[in-house]
Amino acid sequence: MKIKRILYVTLALFLASCQTNDNRNAEESHHDEVSIKITAYSNEFEVFAEADPFVVGQSGEILSHFSHLPGFKALESGSMTARLKVNGKETSYTLEKPTRKGIYKFVLTPETEGVGKLVFDIKTEEGNFQIIAPEVRVYANEHDAIHAAEEVVVSSTNATVFTKEQSWKIDFATEYPKVEPFGQVIKTTAQVQSAQGDETIITAKTNGTVLFTAENVLEGKAVSNGQVLISISGSGLANNNSTVYFQEVKNNYEKAKADYERLAELAKDKIVSEKDLLNAKTQYDNKKAYYDNLVKNFSVTGQNVTSSMNGYVKQVFVQNGQYVEAGQAIVAISQNKTLLLKAEVQQKYAPVLVSINSANIRLLQNNETYTLAELNGKIVSFGRNTNNDNFLLPINIQIDNKGAFVSGGFVEVYLKTISNTQALTLPNAALLEEQGSYFVFVQVHPELFEKREVKVGVTDGLKTEIVKGINQQERVVTEGAILVKLAQATGTLDAHSGHNH
Secondary structure: OHHHHHHHHHHHHHHHHHHHHHHHHHHHHHHHHOOEEEEEEOOOEEEEEEEOOOEOOOOEEEEEEEEEOOOOOEOOOOEEEEEEEEOOEEEEEEEOOOOEOOEEEEEEOOOOOEEEEEEEEEEEOOEEEEEEEEEEEEEOOHHHHHHHHHHOOOOOOOEEEOOHHHHHOOOOEEEOOEEEEOOOEEEEEEEEEEOEOOEEEEEOOOOEEEEEOOOOOOOOOEEOOOOEEEEEEOOOOOOOOHHHHHHHHHHHHHHHHHHHHHHHHHHHOOOOOHHHHHHHHHHHHHHHHHHHHHHHHEEOOEEEEEOOOOEEEEEEOOOOOOEEOOOOEEEEEEOOOEEEEEEEEOHHHHHHHHHEEEEEEEEOOOOOEEEOOOOOOEEEEEOOOOOOOOOOEEEEEEEEOOOOOOOOOEEEEEEEEOOOOEEEEEEHHHOEEEOOEEEEEEEEEOOEEEEEEEEEEEEOOOEEEEEEOOOOOOOEEEEOHHHHHHHHHOOOOOOOOOOOO
C-alpha cells in the first residue's frame, strides 16, 4: 500500500514537471514568435516590416516589404540600406538587391537603448528615396523587449489577413478618407446626341433617281470631305430633267464664250463697238457662273452627292433606285467628336440649378464614370420653364467623345452643385454592400484589415459621403476590397503567424 502511494506521488510529480516544462516551452515558443510591426509611408513608397524586438547588443531580423505608390506594386530592384539611429548612435545594414521580389531582410544590432528611428535609404534607376519610421524603441534586455512587444500585439475579432504577396498580384490600394466640399448631388439620366455643328444632313439639289457609287455607303463608314457618296440621275425624267438642264447650261456657256471671243477679235480692228463687246462679256460671265456652279455638283449623268466634312455616315435616308426631290434628306454625316447630353430634372430642383458647376457621367454599358473635366465638358444651359408636353426642366451638357459614348444612347449623370459644406468621402470602389448595409476594410496594418460597417450619405458617382463608421486618420482599402472580402470568406489566417521567407 505504501509502495502504491509512493508510485502515485512520483507519477504526479512527473506529470507536474512535464506540465511545467510544456508551459515553459510554450512560453519560450510564444516569445520566439513575438514580432513588432513597423509601417511607414513616403510619397513614393510604403514599407511594412516585421522585426524582432530590438535589444541592445543582440542581432535582430527585419523582414521588410516595399511597395511603389500609388500603385502598391512590389519594388523589384534597387539597393537598400536600413539604419537604426538611437541617441546619436547608428547601426546599418545594406542589401544590393531584394531578398525576394519586394522583400528585403535586414539584420541590425542596436548599440544603445532608447527611442530612435529606423531609416530606409532606397537607390533605384528612378533615383534616391528615403522612408523614415519614427518612434522605434530599443530595450536593455530581451525580457523587457518581448513583454513590451506582447502588449502591443495587434488583434481584431473581425479582421482578415491579406498578405503583401497577395496584394502585389492584384490592383490594390489604400488611402485615407478625404474631407472636402461636397454639395447637393442630383442624379438623373441623359440622352447622348450629336452637338450642333458636329453633324450635318446632306440633301438632294435636284430631282432624280438615287444611284449608289461603287463603294457601299453604310452606316458607321468613315468618309472624307469632298468624297462622292451618291449620284442622283434625272436622265429618265420627262420633266425637270437635270441632264437636259445641264446640257442646256453647257451649250449656253459655250455659245456665250464663242461670241465673246469673236467680238474681242473684231474689237481689235474697231469693227464692233465697246458697248457690244461689253454686252458680250457680260453674257459670257453670267453663263460661265451658271456652268461653273453646276459642274461642282453635277455632271451629264446628274448630281454627285458629296460629304461636306470628315466623319462617319450616321444614317442613310434613301435606297438605291429611289426617286427623290430637291431638298430631300439623303444622308447624315457626323464627326462624333463633340456630343450633347440632354438631361431632365424635376421642378423641385429649380432653385439649385443655377449653382450646378460640374457633373460626373457614368456609362451604363461598362460602369465607367468620367468627370466633366476628363471629357473637356461644360454645362451649356438649363431650362427655366416647362411646357405642356414635358413638365421636367432640361439641362444640356457638352462633352468630347472619348470613344465610349454612343449617340442616341443613354448615360447616368450626377449633377454637382457648389457648396461650402465639408464632408468625409471615400471612393465608391472602397464600399461593399451586403443586404442594404455598407462596409469598408480598415487597415490595422498593411497585412491585416478590419471589416467595418459605415453609414453613407449621397454619392456623385465617384465618391460617397461617409456619415459614420470611420474617421480621417484611418486608412481604408480603396481598390481590391472585394478580393479582401473573398479572402475573409475562404477563411481567416492566423494574424500572428508571420512570414516564412
